Amino acid sequence: MSLLVLGLSHHGAPLELLESAALDQSARGRLEGAIVASEHVAEAVVVSTCNRTEVYAEGLTFHGALTDVSEALAEATGVALSDLQPHLYVHYEDRGIAHAFSVASGLDSMAVGEAQILGQLRESLTRAQRRGHVGPALNGLLQQALRVGKRVHAETGIDDVSRSLVGSGLTAATEVVGPLAGARVLVVGAGGMGALAATAASQAGAASVTITNRGAARAERLAVRVDGAAVPWDDRRAALADADIIISSTGATGVIITAEDVAAGATARSGRPQVFIDLALPHDVDLTVSEVAGATRIGLAELGELLSGAGDVLQVREARDIVTGEVAAYLTERSAEAVAPTVAALRSRAQEVVDVEMRRLGRRTPELTDHDRAEVERAVHRIVEKLLHAPTVRVKQLAQDGQGGSYAKALSELFDLDPREVSVVSTPPVLPSSDEEVGR
Template sequence: MTLLVIGLSHRSAPIDLLERTTLGEDRARTLRSVLATSQQLREVLVVTTCNRTEVYADVVTFHGGVGEISQALADVTEVDAPVLRDHLYVHHEDRAVSHAFSVACGLDSMAIGESQILGQLRSSLRTAQSCDEVGPELNALFQRALRVGKRAHTETELDDVSLSLVSAGLEEAERHVGPLTERSVLVIGAGAMSALSVATLTRSGAAEVIIANRTQAKAEHLARAYAARTVAWEERVAALVSADVVVTCTGASGRIVGRDLAEQVAAARHHRPQAYVDLALPLDVDPSVGEVEGVQVVGLSRLGEIMARDGMVPAQVQQVRDLVVEEVAAYLAARRVQAVAPTLTALRSRARAVVDAELERLDTRTPEMDEATRKQVALTVHRVVEKILHTPTVRVKEMADKDVTGSYAEALHRLFDLDPHTVAAVSAANVEPPVEIGHQDA
């Protein structure tokens, strides 16, 4: 077993490349189909979100797995392989586990701490399970990752980090347009980040908060919670004209506000200062909109720079990083124990077979032995064997923290002359089927 993750995100690739490699349902399905035919991959799971495209796999060989996954990504996204490889990251074994847990916690998201990633990972796992593309390795990894992500959000105040991101964006907008208490704000979208933006605007006393969303019912539900008002999606252009600040965070694959529309809106406003806070990826607002007279655009890249510059990454992040380190260590220890367990099972089976054979031989040679004595002899022999095997069994738990169980298992093979085919059979018998995860897992 070799665990591997290959992908690209906002940390490794420019936004324009991320947009080109974003996988919709059709391309994600195509990628999974291509990878499913690979002889190098035993299990595979594709994760695609607004700011990352990743492939997790249990591969036969490291280099073979990297080569096939990289080429499949290039083929499906139609990005030249050399260009794509310059921005791909590769994590192997322990680092792959750490990366999966960090992603689940939102530590690797552009909006640090965002919780939507949990739902996206859960959806990716369910899809892979339904297509029979994952087995015990990736099922175990992702179910543990989902639990770690949930723990990060329930045991720390990580959710406040997203609030810092929204606050930083609104502060930048306020510097450009003036106090929000005297300004109208349009929020486009009705998801988690949009709700956080509406809540922040309400607390800061924005003069007016308007919500526009493709699904009117969602917009109205959000508006009722914060005494905001809504406009129909078809009326968003008029709403743009009246808004001094526009906050966007949708899942659209194309631009919500392009250069032409921004110029039209700016002209209708007589070029009064207007700010767009774009919290989406792919971007909702074309970067060139910032070149329009009177208009400022603040995107996630800019907000990341601001937060890093001002030291706005709070203590909660370090708490979660420590939690991830703890969880990774525990997961790897359990995994090492699980790896040697088939050897111990084979060892005990071998011992039982030897004991049974010797007791049968004793029965043949001492037919005069009474039943009570025979039972006592059998019990004594079993106790002796159990005591001999006790120490090797205990040592597995002790050595799990030292990452030497592999050499320990090999020593047991040699010392007790265990049949490798028996160990393999035990391993196969211990493989558990994929477990469907419900809402309670994350």
């Protein structure tokens, strides 16, 4: 079984395609279900955010899994496979692990270093666990990816370097409407991104922050947190005309703010400029809004250009160093786990031989005292441990170098072992270190 990662992101796909391929929670679950129904795939997790849609799969065969995952993604998104393929990336095994760790650390995001991806990745894993689409392989990988992401944010200054989409949008907006201290901000949507937007605007000193959301209770709770105000969803057009900066991220499948809405409020504004920061995918704000006099629309594509220069700063290099080390450690641990059943089988076979010989000794020398018999058994065990020490240490060393598989296979052939035996793999041994003393 092997890890396969297939997807498309802001790195190589146009925004229009990303919008078309974006999937809501229900669609992600259905896609996972379709993928694990394939005879070539054992597990699947789908991650879909504002700048990526990708599938993590544990494949039983590479080419079969690749074909089935690609076709299932095309079916789920409604985008022809011929249109998807030129923009799809495929990562396999080691590269897939490195990609997962980089994504969780925010190194692959449009806003380099953003921490929101951790929550999105955790949410995707939880959904897949709940629906039975994920097993030990992907669960272990993604749990470790989450730990790596947390470590990167805890041990580097990447949070300081990473200008979030919200922060970059607000900075760009002030160039049009003037300082935030004199600007009224309307946040449309009170989900995760909406909460970030409202908090950022409040902390940056906006003159006022207003929240509108389909669910009034959530809007009111967020308004209390940021010392702002909440307006009912049905009154959002009036609030729209009053705001200088509008930040929208609702997760809706259609346009929320039309050019007609903006034009209707323009008269009351008497020519005062207005900026719309659209953080949604698919977009919330009509693409033609910028054609309305005094209105400026800043979408994800524009924000991506503003954030494109963060790749070579010191904190990012430090984060990449951590990810590189974590990938190496993960591969080493996984290699050791792969050979552990063979080592367990070898020790189990040795114990069987000792038990048989001790029973034979008991039948042939009934005059031995219990003390003498115990001494003989301890001596035999010391001999066995000394004989097994070198191969078990060596297989661990080779596993760390990625060569443990062939050595473990040789041991299995030489000693006629069956590492799949339940009694063996249920309690795999701890492999001794190379400097561990044997026989005491």
